[in-house]
Amino acid sequence: MQWVLTLFVIAAAFATVRPLGLSGRGLAVAVLLVVNSLALAARHLPEAKVPPRASLIWLTLAIVAAAALISVSRSGSSYLFAYFLVGHAGFRLPVRQAVTLAALSSLLCGGVLYFHFGPGHHELAWALGLTTGAPVVMGIVNRSRQRAVWAVIDAAESSERAARAEAQAAVLTERGRIARDVHDVLAHSLAGINMQLELADALIEAGDLEKVREANQKAHSLVKQSLEQAQWTVHTLREDALPLVGSLTALIESSGHRDALTVTGTVRDVSSRVTQNLLRIAQESLTNTARHAPGSEVRVELTFDAASTTLKVRNSPATRAVRAAVGSGMGLIGMRERVALLGGTITAGPVTEGPDEGGWQVEAVIPE
Numbered sequence: 001m002q003w004v005l006t007l008f009v010i011a012a013a014f015a016t017v018r019p020l021g022l023s024g025r026g027l028a029v030a031v032l033l034v035v036n037s038l039a040l041a042a043r044h045l046p047e048a049k050v051p052p053r054a055s056l057i058w059l060t061l062a063i064v065a066a067a068a069l070i071s072v073s074r075s076g077s078s079y080l081f082a083y084f085l086v087g088h089a090g091f092r093l094p095v096r097q098a099v100t101l102a103a104l105s106s107l108l109c110g111g112v113l114y115f116h117f118g119p120g121h122h123e124l125a126w127a128l129g130l131t132t133g134a135p136v137v138m139g140i141v142n143r144s145r146q147r148a149v150w151a152v153i154d155a156a157e158s159s160e161r162a163a164r165a166e167a168q169a170a171v172l173t174e175r176g177r178i179a180r181d182v183h184d185v186l187a188h189s190l191a192g193i194n195m196q197l198e199l200a201d202a203l204i205e206a207g208d209l210e211k212v213r214e215a216n217q218k219a220h221s222l223v224k225q226s227l228e229q230a231q232w233t234v235h236t237l238r239e240d241a242l243p244l245v246g247s248l249t250a251l252i253e254s255s256g257h258r259d260a261l262t263v264t265g266t267v268r269d270v271s272s273r274v275t276q277n278l279l280r281i282a283q284e285s286l287t288n289t290a291r292h293a294p295g296s297e298v299r300v301e302l303t304f305d306a307a308s309t310t311l312k313v314r315n316s317p318a319t320r321a322v323r324a325a326v327g328s329g330m331g332l333i334g335m336r337e338r339v340a341l342l343g344g345t346i347t348a349g350p351v352t353e354g355p356d357e358g359g360w361q362v363e364a365v366i367p368e
Contacts, residue, residue, distance in 0.1 A: 017076030090139020265304030295319030
């Protein structure tokens with residue numbers, strides 16, 4: 001549409017502006033028509049390719065040329081150049097420079113018609129020349145509108161980039177959560193099963209069949225526990241709601257400790273994320289107890305306060321010989337990561353006083 005308007009103005013000027021020839025005043029009109037046409041066509045150049053200073057010089061000279069064309073021609077639509085050039089100045093230049101050029105156009109064109117420089121347009125009122133500065137308002141409005149559109153587009157692109165970054169972060173967080181679940185389900189269970197099978201091999205060589213059966217039953221128990229833990233993981237990944245107290249009770253009993261759970265405060269429903277992470281912390285603690293403090297007494301406390309949910313797992317010193325075992329080193333790190341994702345705190349360390357002195361305690365506090 002802009003190109004159509006430009007070509008219309010140029011065609012109308014060449015068709016109507018007179019005199020037009022190859023000598024004398026006709027040649028001057030022809031040269032100024034070409035200059036004005038080129039200046040008007042230049043408004044289609046991208047802003048990025050024309051420096052601001054060059055735009056100011058080009059539009060200033062173009063407005064002077066438009067006023068000169070009105071001066072040397074006797075008739076026609078030469079004044080259209082001034083209107084369109086001033087309007088483009090409002091679009092292309094800063095407001096102060098655009099208004100200055102609009103005032104210059106009004107003074108030059110109005111002065112040409114008022115003082116009748118050259119043959120001029122005697123049938124046109126000099127006030128028409130003053131109105132050539134008016135299109136600057138339209139140009140400024142269009143510029144502001146385009147800037148607003150660009151701002152909206154930039155904001156949309158920024159939002160899209162932020163959404164992509166957030167989605168990528170969510171994917172990485174989910175990968176980390178799944179990695180912790182895989183560690184908890186496989187590493188712990190397989191390590192316990194492997195320990196029992198190694199013990200069974202050693203007992204077979206010693207000929208103690210009763211203890212071999214006991215180790216075999218323990219391995220079967222660990223397999224059953226692993227299946228339950230896998231079910232918990234599937235439920236969590238599917239965001240199924242798990243009852244915290246019931247699931248924690250089942251987990252503790254499957255590890256061989258009965259009546260070890262004490263619940264304090266008013267029991268309430270917590271989110272599936274909190275339930276899943278507290279169960280994993282309890283599982284990690286119980287597995288470490290079985291590995292590093294066999295035969296110890298375990299006490300688990302679950303406390304519901306107004307502002308938080310606290311899980312405390314404490315074990316007494318080992319009562320049986322500790323078999324040398326190499327852990328993955330990810331247990332405590334995984335617990336800290338889980339609690340950090342929920343905005344809570346966790347402490348882990350030896351018990352230094354009380355009946356369980358010499359044992360170990362893990363305490364996780366999850367805020368509401």
